[in-house]
Amino acid sequence: MFQIPKFSASAMQNGKKPLVLISPLDWGLGHTTRCIPIIHELVQQGCTIIIACNSIQKALLISEFPRLSFVNLQGYDLKYGKTRWGTVLRIIFQIPKILIRINNEKRWLNIFLKQQPVDIIISDNRFGLQARSVYSIFITHQLYIKTGLGNIADKFVQWLNCRRIARFNTCWVPDYKGPQSLAGKLSNPGKLPPLPVQYLGGLSRLKPCHGETNPIDLLIILSGPEPQRSIFENKLLHELNGYTGKAVLVRGLPESKDVIKIGNNITVYNYAPVNLLNKLICSAAYIISRSGYTTVMDVLKLQKKSIFVPTPGQAEQEYLAEYLHSKQLAYTVSQQQFSLEAALKAAHQFPYSEQVFSMEDYKLVIRELLEAGGTK
Numbered sequence: 001m002f003q004i005p006k007f008s009a010s011a012m013q014n015g016k017k018p019l020v021l022i023s024p025l026d027w028g029l030g031h032t033t034r035c036i037p038i039i040h041e042l043v044q045q046g047c048t049i050i051i052a053c054n055s056i057q058k059a060l061l062i063s064e065f066p067r068l069s070f071v072n073l074q075g076y077d078l079k080y081g082k083t084r085w086g087t088v089l090r091i092i093f094q095i096p097k098i099l100i101r102i103n104n105e106k107r108w109l110n111i112f113l114k115q116q117p118v119d120i121i122i123s124d125n126r127f128g129l130q131a132r133s134v135y136s137i138f139i140t141h142q143l144y145i146k147t148g149l150g151n152i153a154d155k156f157v158q159w160l161n162c163r164r165i166a167r168f169n170t171c172w173v174p175d176y177k178g179p180q181s182l183a184g185k186l187s188n189p190g191k192l193p194p195l196p197v198q199y200l201g202g203l204s205r206l207k208p209c210h211g212e213t214n215p216i217d218l219l220i221i222l223s224g225p226e227p228q229r230s231i232f233e234n235k236l237l238h239e240l241n242g243y244t245g246k247a248v249l250v251r252g253l254p255e256s257k258d259v260i261k262i263g264n265n266i267t268v269y270n271y272a273p274v275n276l277l278n279k280l281i282c283s284a285a286y287i288i289s290r291s292g293y294t295t296v297m298d299v300l301k302l303q304k305k306s307i308f309v310p311t312p313g314q315a316e317q318e319y320l321a322e323y324l325h326s327k328q329l330a331y332t333v334s335q336q337q338f339s340l341e342a343a344l345k346a347a348h349q350f351p352y353s354e355q356v357f358s359m360e361d362y363k364l365v366i367r368e369l370l371e372a373g374g375t376k
Helices: 009-015 030-044 055-064 084-093 095-115 151-165 228-240 274-283 293-301 315-326 340-349 361-372
Strands: 019-024 048-053 069-072 120-124 135-139 170-173 197-199 216-221 247-250 259-262 266-269 284-289 305-308
Touching: 019 030, 030 048, 030 055, 030 120, 030 135, 030 293, 030 361, 048 055, 055 069, 170 361, 216 274, 228 247, 228 340, 247 274, 274 284, 284 293, 284 340, 293 315, 305 315, 305 340
Parallel strands: 019 048, 019 120, 048 069, 120 135, 135 170, 170 197, 216 247, 216 284, 247 266, 284 305
Antiparallel strands: 259 266
């Protein structure tokens, strides 16, 4: 039986907390932002943190954690197509690139650990960041992966996914187990991978709203890989020409802090730091965004009315959007069928559910981990 490694004796003696290496995937910024609550709690518990990421992720995280240590780790830098099937095909053709990057991660980690031993590795969807000698945790909400190519392909990819995840010591799932699930079958499949799986509940770095009066009629949050991010942005900007309400567009470009005014009623932020984004979401009557899972958790935590437009060809987002629509947690429309006027009219008539999601469970999981010394 494989022996689960404990934290190093030097890290735990005299009550000293462990040194943690944490690294999020760069497939959009959602993996990065959902790690922020986890990092905050680890810091709160006295852990020393090293963050491995690329320059774009660092630009976002360093504003949150200016005192933490960063090391450069190349991302996957995946590209999408201009159409739904173009994206599906480009992802398929980039599978060799993904496998190469996973192997590169593994080599990078072996070199890094010789120079800087750590006690815990937390990898958000980076399969190469696992070491037999170090307690390794894998974060994912996709225990079942939607490929967009049918059930046979989905089941085959799930089998491969479970084999990769099983190399870690523990899998953390940022969702709820059972009927309260936010990701449905993705995080609650019929069969779990063969390792301890812990559900963290929802993860959001945002703080609850208090007494906002909706001074913004429409907030648009853009994210995700190119060229689809820009394609959707251009479509929205074109349709905003005839919009008379007060609108704010956040472009999701963390390397630029420019603010642009369009007429008297539209403001465009290249990037919104977390406090500003929190305020904008709380102040908005309606939110239009991709159905990326981190955005889903942010919007549901703040109990806002949303219109999700999944990235064409990204089967996970398409599934999430349909699932949340069926649970009346969000209104959904495809990018191909999207019309700003029609979407807002439909959202006004949509029977949004008023469920409240507490997103504090992850703190207990982290505390239990540290108290157990890596034996869980």
